[in-house]
Amino acid sequence: MVCHVLGDGVITLRPWREDDAQTLVEALDGDPEVARWLDLVPQPYTLEHARAYIAGESNREEVTFAVVDDGTGRVVGSIGVGVPYDGVSEIGYWLRADARGHGFTTRALVLASRWAIEERGAARLQLRADPENVASCRVAEKAGFTLEGVLRSAHWNERLGLRQDHALYSLLPGELA
Numbered sequence: 215m216v217c218h219v220l221g222d223g224v225i226t227l228r229p230w231r232e233d234d235a236q237t238l239v240e241a242l243d244g245d246p247e248v249a250r251w252l253d254l255v256p257q258p259y260t261l262e263h264a265r266a267y268i269a270g271e272s273n274r275e276e277v278t279f280a281v282v283d284d285g286t287g288r289v290v291g292s293i294g295v296g297v298p299y300d301g302v303s304e305i306g307y308w309l310r311a312d313a314r315g316h317g318f319t320t321r322a323l324v325l326a327s328r329w330a331i332e333e334r335g336a337a338r339l340q341l342r343a344d345p346e347n348v349a350s351c352r353v354a355e356k357a358g359f360t361l362e363g364v365l366r367s368a369h370w371n372e373r374l375g376l377r378q379d380h381a382l383y384s385l386l387p388g389e390l391a
Contacts, residue, residue: 227279241310301337
């Protein structure tokens with residue numbers, strides 16, 4: 215699925231390219247935060263996984279963007295927007311360890327949310343994060359998402375061998391930042 219290039223002068227969201235595969239591996243392979251919170255991201259993370267992700271083989275139901283730091287031109291993360299179902303799209307994101315804490319994820323979430331609502335007609339955006347993943351929850355809140363509640367024991371994390379809660383956040387068109 216072809217997607218646009220979005221930017222705010224600090225970051226750019228652009229389609230993934232084949233030459234980003236090694237960058238994906240470097241960002242995801244062995245990252246303890248990714249391993250803990252994103253159990254659907256394989257560990258170890260290989261070039262084959264990266265190429266499948268870029269080709270859309272593992273994520274056909276979403277449009278994914280590379281998050282690029284405009285200051286360095288370096289890919290620092292990813293954000294994906296699900297194909298709307300009944301007007302609802304789900305958003306997910308991650309950032310490489312050495313780029314966290316600079317506001318890139320919040321900026322990416324604001325850009326992707328605006329695109330999903332204004333260009334794709336989403337009537338509701340939602341995202342889920344483990345309530346213990348304080349950084350991810352703060353990103354949602356800073357981007358204007360509202361915490362609707364906690365889905366208790368909502369997800370089985372095979373990697374950790376336990377059930378996890380999900381904090382459910384939403385954003386409606388009139389609430390865009």
